[in-house]
Amino acid sequence: MSKGYGVGQVQSPGNGDSSVRLRVLSYNVHGQRDDVDALAEAVRGMDPDVVIVQEAPRRFRWRHKCAALADRLGLVVAAGGLPALGNLLLTSLRVRVYHTWCQQYPLTPGRHLRGAVFAECGIGSARFALAGSHLSTDPTERPGQAALLKEALAALRLPVVVGADLNENSGGGAWRTVADGLTDAAAVVAGGASRFTYPCLEPRDRIDALFVDPRISVLDYDVVDTEQTRRASDHFPIRADLLLPA
Template sequence: MPVPPRDAHCIRVASYNVRALKDDRSALVEVIRSIAPDVLLLQEVPRHPVSGHRIATFADELGLTWFGGKRFRMSTTLMTSLRVDVLDAHHGRLPVRRFDEPRGYGMATVRLPGHRPLVAASAHLSLRGADRLPEAKALLAAAGTPTPPMVVGGDLNEEPSGRTWRHFARELREVSADTPTYSAQDPHKRIDGIFASAQLLGVTPELETSATKLAAATDHLPVVVDLDLSALQG
C-alpha cells in the first residue's frame, strides 16, 4: 500500500521491541512497512558478534537504512528512511552490573531538510528497577549539554508511574499514546514509550495495522508518533 505524503515539517518516529526476529518475520516486516517510520528505534535486535548482516538484511526488507557500526553485543539500534539525513550515528554503553546483559543505546543526529538537526535515541532499560534511572541519566548525558532537540524511545521495562519513566517525562516530554504496549497478544501493560523535547509537538497517527499481524510479529506493540519539527526550521 503506498505511503501517503507526509507534511514537510513532520517526521514519523516508531519504537519497537522485535524480540530478536524470532517470531513471524513476514508479519513484522508488513507491520513496520505499514507504519512507514522515518526514524525506527529498535530493541532486541540480534546481538551476537556476527549478526550485523542479519540486521542489514532486515533494514533492506523494510526499505530503511541502517548505519551499522560497533554495537558492543547490545540489542539496541535504530534505522532511518531516506526522508532524513543522518549526520552522525553510534552505539554506546549504559552502566550495568557485572555479569548482567549488556545494555546500551543507538543514537543518531538526524536532519529533515530545511530544519535544524535533532538527536534520536533508542533505549532498552534493565529489568532491575534500581538500575533503570542511572541508565536513563547516562543516556540523556550522552546527547550532550545543554541537551539538544531530542527524541528518545524504547522499552523501559517500567510503567508510567515508575521513577525512570517520570524522569524522562520531566527532562523531555511524553509524546506517545497512553495505551498498553505489552504483550502484543494480550495488551495490559504500558512499558514502551516515546519522549521528545518540549518544542517538538507529537501526534499519534491513525494507522491501519492488523491485530493478527501485530500479535504474530513480536511480543510488544509498536509505539508511533508524528513529530512536528516546525520549531526547528532554518
C-alpha cells in the same frame, strides 16, 4: 509516498509551512524470534521515516543481520547493533544522518549488558537527534541506567526524539528520570497514555515510550494493535507523527 498523517486527532500546532513532518516508530522486535514476515509487513505498511529498534541483532554477524533487518523493512541502518547492545536506528532515504554514537551502561555481574544509540539527523531544513535505549528488567539497575541515558540526552543541543523500552510502567522512577523535561507523546493524544504496549497476547503494561523535545509538536500517536503486530513481536510498536522545527 504519502503517509496520511493523522492531524485531525490533535490540535494543529500552527508552525507554518517551514516545519517538517516525521513519522517515527519505536519497536521492541523481540530478537526477531516471532513472525518476521508479519514484522516486515507491519512496518512497511506504516511507512516510517525512522524506526527506533530494541532487541536488534547484537551477536555473531550482527552487521549482516542488522543490514538484513533494515532491508526487510525497506530502510537503512543508521547506527547501533552490537556497540549499542541491541539498540538500532533505521531510517528511510529521506533522512540524512550526520553523526552517530553508542553508549554502554556498566555491567552488573550476572545481568545482561544494556546500552543506547544516538544520531544527529536532518530532513531538509530541519535538524534533530534520535536516541534509543532498552533498560534493565532489574529494578535495582534501572535507575542508574536511566540517569546515564538522561545525562547523554541533556548534552544534546538539537531537538531530540527518544524511543525506549523502559521495562517499567509510567510513573516509575526510571521513567520519570528519562521523561523529565520532555513530552510523552502518548499524553498528547486523548487516551494515548492508557494504551498498553506489552505483552501483545494480554496487554497490561505501558513499558514502551516515545518522548520528544518540547520544540517538537506531536500530531498523532498510536499503539499499533493489529493481527500482524500481534504475530510480529511480544511488544506492540508505537507510532507517532511529529512536526519538526525548521
